[in-house]
Amino acid sequence: MALLEIRDLSKSFGGVQAVNRCSFDVEEGTITGLIGPNGAGKTTLFNLATGFYKPDTGQVKFQDKDITSVAPHRVFHAGICRTFQITREFxxxxxxxxxxxxxxxxxxxxxxxxxxxxxxxxxxxxxxxxxxxxxxxxxxxxxxxxxxxxxLSGGQRKLVEIARAMMSEPKMILLDEPGAGVNPTLMKKLIGYIRELRDERGITFLLIEHDMEMIMNLCEPIIVMSEGTKLMQGNAAEVRGDKRVLDAYLGGQHGDS
Ligand SMILES: Nc1ncnc2c1ncn2[C@@H]1O[C@H](COP(=O)(O)OP(=O)(O)OP(=O)(O)O)[C@@H](O)[C@H]1O
Ligand SMILES: [Mg+2]
Structure with a gap:
């Protein structure tokens, strides 16, 4: 069952089309990865899904309920908790x-x-x-x-973010680059916590990350965003073997293909 449905979302800032008619589902009980080059629109998509931005077009549904443009605190009470690319602890x-x-x-x-x-x-x-x-x-x-x-160190702050997310017993956690600045030992722990929270508490995850090892180890499916929209979706092997993904990371989408 789709826990979170992203339908046809768009958002532009001035002349920049940050998110462009993007659609995908996050199935209940998955640890879904969201990857893509810098500026692909991943963080903006989180902001749209959690009420921090109002979309220009499209719809967000959580547990079949329309939560498009619902205020962040109400999204939170509905059961979606998010962390930020830049940690926000006090x-x-x-x-x-x-x-x-x-x-x-x-x-x-x-x-x-x-x-x-x-x-x-x-x-x-x-x-x-x-x-x-x-x-x-x-x-x-x-x-x-x-x-x-x-x-605290950068890595320890990431743990505090996860801990804060756990305090609210959410149904779903959106993580924006949880692995950034985290050392390999802590990274292993982090991956362990996420897996355990999914397996033992049934929490569904949507996770933005640039660390490919973390993504490939932890996430299925993986959704690839490029230029504001979903490029493809698949498991680790499918993503690795997809030429479009490589092209997107190399900037090849601007090429002559
Ligand atoms: N508040 C804003 N005002 C103006 N432009 C913005 C704003 N937020 C995002 N953008 C622009 O929208 C595009 C998508 O940005 P976004 O932060 O969503 O990308 P991202 O995929 O999260 O990138 P990264 O991997 O580097 O974090 C970028 O071109 C960015 O400059
Ligand atoms: Mg981002």
Whole structure:
């Protein structure tokens, strides 16, 4: 079953057609890869799918519901969580605080919650705290729980992003270059976490990545974008063997073919 349906999406910025009539499905339970040369429109597509941009044309459906142009926080509550190409943790807060801050439908976030709710709020805060500790332990960041996020390495920040995504128990996670700046050891762990989250919690992934080893190891299917649209889709072997993909990466699409 298609969990996320991208239909005919387009978005231009001034004269730049960032996404151009792009369509594809992400099937439930898959770790789907989204690759393509720099500027192919991958991040813009994420922004369109999660309500950060409004498309010029097309439709986004999640679990059969139309979520086109729905505000980001509502997309989040629908069960889609995303990470950013440039990590967005709060540098002045600790790792633990960063996780506890993940928005949810917590009672405690209702600013005007009546006083008599206080005890329930307190209990929920305790639950969020315990959950944050569990997640921190899961991604092996326990020794850094009270470290300021600003002091972490690039790779550790990527882990915090994944951990933040896990806090909300989403149905689907969109990852924008989770492997960028991550050392090979951490990369193996990262791949392990993603696989485990899919296998054990049934979370569906759509993952943008330039690291071909990560993509080829982890993702099936792999969707290739070029010049704002889907060029092809297939498994690792099919993508590797496709001349159009090679041409797109070499800039061959501008050639005489
Ligand atoms: N907010 C924006 N304003 C103007 N142009 C934009 C904006 N966002 C993206 N673009 C342009 O749209 C095109 C697609 O950009 P996008 O960031 O989606 O590519 P990408 O596939 O994610 O590339 P990369 O692999 O380098 O991250 C590029 O030409 C980019 O310059
Ligand atoms: Mg990008």
């Amino acid at each position: 540098k002045e807060m600790t790792v633990l605080e960063n996780l506890m801050l993940v928005p949810s439908s917590q009672l405690g976030e209702r600013v005007f919650a009546p006083l008599f709710l206080n005890r329930r709020v307190h209990k929920q805060e305790q639950e969020v705290y315990e959950k944050a500790l569990q997640v921190i332990e899961y991604v092996n960041l326990k020794h850094l729980a009270n470290e300021y996020a600003g002091n």
